Amino acid sequence: MRKIGLIGGMSWASTELYYRHLNKGLQMRVGTGCSAPILMESLNYCDLSRLSTPEQWDHAKEVLIASARRLEAAGATALMIAANSMHKVADDVAAAISIPLLHIxxxxxxxxxxxxxxxxxxxxxxxxxxxxxxxxxxxxxxxxxxxxxxxxxxxxxxxxxxxxxxxxxxxxxxxxxxxxxxxxxxxxxxxxxxxxxxxxxxxxxxxxxxxxxxxxxxxxxxxxxxxxxxxx
CATH class of the missing domain: 3.40.50.1860 (Rossmann fold)
Structure with a gap:
């Protein structure tokens, strides 16, 4: 199995859903004794909620790029961002890493x-x-x-x-x-x-x-x- 990187915390409730269903989906395919190999970083949503200004989005972009690079360095072979809204900067994140980003x-x-x-x-x-x-x-x-x-x-x-x-x-x-x-x-x-x-x-x-x-x-x-x- 390939290890996947998950940027979460936006919100924690969404990240919980992702973690659970990545594992349930994998178990449906290969058996209940297995678990999904996931590297996850849960970001602080206080810094990333209800963004509206270009400056706020620039900050969010840098936070997600740094997270993506950490997950890649830790061994993730592809990346997922567990939030629709943060995909606004997904192309910038994808350009900053050498592994694929699965775009929602x-x-x-x-x-x-x-x-x-x-x-x-x-x-x-x-x-x-x-x-x-x-x-x-x-x-x-x-x-x-x-x-x-x-x-x-x-x-x-x-x-x-x-x-x-x-x-x-x-x-x-x-x-x-x-x-x-x-x-x-x-x-x-x-x-x-x-x-x-x-x-x-x-x-x-x-x-x-x-x-x-x-x-x-x-x-x-x-x-x-x-x-x-x-x-x-």
Whole structure:
């Protein structure tokens, strides 16, 4: 098996999901007596949360590059960043190391292209839903994306930052997300992209009439493929 590097802590709740499902995914493939070989660094999210200025993003880029280099030096053969939002600087991180970086947006886009999805809507934090780096990268895979609806952004951000990133799951927020998804599904789309690694704590991708592409689940599957040597 190949050893994979995981940059986490953004949030710890998301990192916990990654660690658990990398191991569960590997066990489903090779047997319950096995564990995934993972090198993980959990960063302090106090320094990386709700970034808005170029200076803050420059700092985040340097923090992630330093982390990636440490994981490579420790023996990681590929790298994963366990957060959608931090993939804004993923290309800079990838350029600073000599091992592959498994990009969460590309893995999701390739999966959707393979499934024949042409039109989708994105649900995540405000910066992921609104900033061009995420949307343009998905569009490269042949997708048309529904317009961003600003009316939901504040409540979705509250649920993600104030609850899910603290490991809290409430029935009120589950109902709110169910209502949002029902409304989104009325658009002329074929699928929904969960573009926040914590949203799967509230939204069951297998329990919706509209196909739901959970970026975290897809990213983890790519990680398992890498560990087992099924990815180039």
């Amino acid at each position: 947006v590309d893995e999701t886009g390739e999966k959707m292209r393979a499934d024949g999805v042409k039109a989708a809507a994105v649900v995540g934090t405000r910066n992921v839903m609104t900033e061009p780096w995420f949307r343009q990268r998905l569009v490269r895979h042949g997708l048309t994306l529904a317009p961003y609806d600003a009316s939901r952004a504040e409540e979705i951000d509250r649920i993600i930052y104030d609850e899910l990133m603290q490991g809290k799951v409430t029935e009120d927020s589950r109902r709110t997300m169910r209502t949002f998804i029902t409304d989104i599904a009325k658009q002329d789309i074929q699928a929904l992209v969960l573009a926040c690694t914590e949203l799967v704590m509230l939204v069951d991708p297998d329990a919706n009439l509209l196909p739901v592409y959970d970026t975290a689940r897809i990213h983890v599957a790519a990680g398992v493929d890498w560990i087992l040597g099924d990815a180039p």
